[in-house]
Amino acid sequence: MEQLTQQQVRQYYGQQLQTQQDLQTNACCTDDIPAEHKRILAQLEPEVLEKYYGCGVAVPPAVEGCTVLDLGSGSGRDVYLLSKLVGEHGRVIGVDMTEEQLAVARRHIGAHTERFGYAAPNVEFRHGYIEDLRTAGLEDNSVDIVVSNCVINLSTDKEATYREIFRVLKPGGELHIADVFADRRIPESLRQDPVLYGECLSGALYTEDFRRLLHQIGVRDYRLTASRRLTIGNPEIEEKVGNIRFYSLTVRAFKLELEDRCEDHGQVATYLGTLPGQPHAFVLDDHHRFETGRPMLVCGNTAAMVSDTRYGAHFRVTGDQTQHFGLFDCGPAPAATGSADDAAPGCGC
Ligand SMILES: C[S@@+](CC[C@H](N)C(=O)[O-])C[C@H]1O[C@@H](n2cnc3c(N)ncnc32)[C@H](O)[C@@H]1O
Known part of the structure; x- marks a missing residue:
C-alpha cells in the first residue's frame, strides 16, 4: 500500500497536474505573502510559478548566507525565492521524487542565476525521498534550515521524514514548514482515494498526532506561526470529507534540547x-x-x-x-x- 501511494503521488505531480489550473480543490493555495517575497516572485520564470502547489509561506526570515534544504521542491518556486534571499554565498538544495518536477525546476537554473546577478548557481535540485534523505546525499548536521511547502502530508512515513529532518539539521537549526493538517484522524477509505491524497488532503496528520509524533522523536516544543482554515471549493470532494476540517499551518521547530513544558527560569x-x-x-x-x-x-x-x-x-x-x-x-x-x-x-x- 505504501509503495502504491508513493507511485500515485508521483503520477499525480508528474503527469496529472500540469499547472495550478488542474487542481481539483483550493487546498494548495497561499495568502499573506510578504511584500519582499512578492518582489522576488515577480522575477521568477512563469513556468516555475504556474506549477507551484504550496499552501503557505514556508520561508523564515534571516536566511542570508544559510544552507537551506527544501523538501518536495516541485517546480522550484521556493528554492528560487530562497536563492535570492540567501544571497550569493548561501546555498539552496531542493529534493523531490518526481522527475518531471525536477526537470522543470532544473531548466530554469541558468535564467535565475543570471537574473540575480550571481557568478555561479547557488541552487541544485536532487532526486530523492524525504523519508530517507541519504537518497539525496544529505549528511548528518549539514543544513541550517529545512523548509517544506505542502509536502509532508503526502509522505507515506511521516515519522521517518521528521527523523530525517532532525538528522540533517545542524544543532540550533530550524525547521520551517507550511503543511495541511486535519482536526481528526482521516479514515483509511479516504486515505486510499488518489485524488484526495494527491490534493494534499487525506494524507494530512491530525494535529494531536503531529504533536505526539514530534514528542516521540524528541522534539518537545514547536511553535505555530500561521494558521488558516482551508476551503475545498469542490462540492463532490466536500461531500466525501464530511465534517473533517483541514488547516494550513505554518510550524517552526528547532534542533535544540527543550523541555516538554514551558518552565520559568526568570x-x-x-x-x-x-x-x-x-x-x-x-x-x-x-x-x-x-x-x-x-x-x-x-x-x-x-x-x-x-x-x-x-x-x-x-x-x-x-x-x-x-x-x-x-x-x-x-x-x-x-x-x-x-x-x-x-x-x-x-x-x-
Ligand atoms: C504539493 S507539491 C508541492 C511542491 C512545492 N513545494 C511547491 O510548493 O510548489 C508536492 C511535491 O512533493 C513531492 N513529493 C511528495 N512526496 C514526496 C516524497 N516522499 N519524497 C520526495 N518528494 C515528494 C512531489 O513530487 C511534489 O513535487
Missing part, C-alpha cells in the same frame, strides 16, 4: 531590531511578538529559541537556567523597562 529576552526588514518587531510564533527594545519575560524554551539559534545575534537574553521558579506563568507581567521584574507579558504556551 529569563528575559530583548529583540534588538536588527533582523533584515524587521526593524520594529520579530514574531517568533502566534503568541510571541517581540517589540524592538522591549524586554519580555520568557520561558526556558523560548529563551533557547532566540539565543541558541541564528536569531541569537539579534537578541539580548539575560539570565540562565540555573534557577527555577516553577512552571512558566502565562499570565500578564508588569509593564516593561528592563529587568525580569518589570518585563512585558511573554509566553502563552
Whole structure:
C-alpha cells in the first residue's frame, strides 16, 4: 500500500497536474505573502510559478548566507525565492521524487542565476525521498534550515521524514514548514482515494498526532506561526470529507534540547531590531511578538529559541537556567523597562 501511494503521488505531480489550473480543490493555495517575497516572485520564470502547489509561506526570515534544504521542491518556486534571499554565498538544495518536477525546476537554473546577478548557481535540485534523505546525499548536521511547502502530508512515513529532518539539521537549526493538517484522524477509505491524497488532503496528520509524533522523536516544543482554515471549493470532494476540517499551518521547530513544558527560569529576552526588514518587531510564533527594545519575560524554551539559534545575534537574553521558579506563568507581567521584574507579558504556551 505504501509503495502504491508513493507511485500515485508521483503520477499525480508528474503527469496529472500540469499547472495550478488542474487542481481539483483550493487546498494548495497561499495568502499573506510578504511584500519582499512578492518582489522576488515577480522575477521568477512563469513556468516555475504556474506549477507551484504550496499552501503557505514556508520561508523564515534571516536566511542570508544559510544552507537551506527544501523538501518536495516541485517546480522550484521556493528554492528560487530562497536563492535570492540567501544571497550569493548561501546555498539552496531542493529534493523531490518526481522527475518531471525536477526537470522543470532544473531548466530554469541558468535564467535565475543570471537574473540575480550571481557568478555561479547557488541552487541544485536532487532526486530523492524525504523519508530517507541519504537518497539525496544529505549528511548528518549539514543544513541550517529545512523548509517544506505542502509536502509532508503526502509522505507515506511521516515519522521517518521528521527523523530525517532532525538528522540533517545542524544543532540550533530550524525547521520551517507550511503543511495541511486535519482536526481528526482521516479514515483509511479516504486515505486510499488518489485524488484526495494527491490534493494534499487525506494524507494530512491530525494535529494531536503531529504533536505526539514530534514528542516521540524528541522534539518537545514547536511553535505555530500561521494558521488558516482551508476551503475545498469542490462540492463532490466536500461531500466525501464530511465534517473533517483541514488547516494550513505554518510550524517552526528547532534542533535544540527543550523541555516538554514551558518552565520559568526568570529569563528575559530583548529583540534588538536588527533582523533584515524587521526593524520594529520579530514574531517568533502566534503568541510571541517581540517589540524592538522591549524586554519580555520568557520561558526556558523560548529563551533557547532566540539565543541558541541564528536569531541569537539579534537578541539580548539575560539570565540562565540555573534557577527555577516553577512552571512558566502565562499570565500578564508588569509593564516593561528592563529587568525580569518589570518585563512585558511573554509566553502563552
Ligand atoms: C504539493 S507539491 C508541492 C511542491 C512545492 N513545494 C511547491 O510548493 O510548489 C508536492 C511535491 O512533493 C513531492 N513529493 C511528495 N512526496 C514526496 C516524497 N516522499 N519524497 C520526495 N518528494 C515528494 C512531489 O513530487 C511534489 O513535487
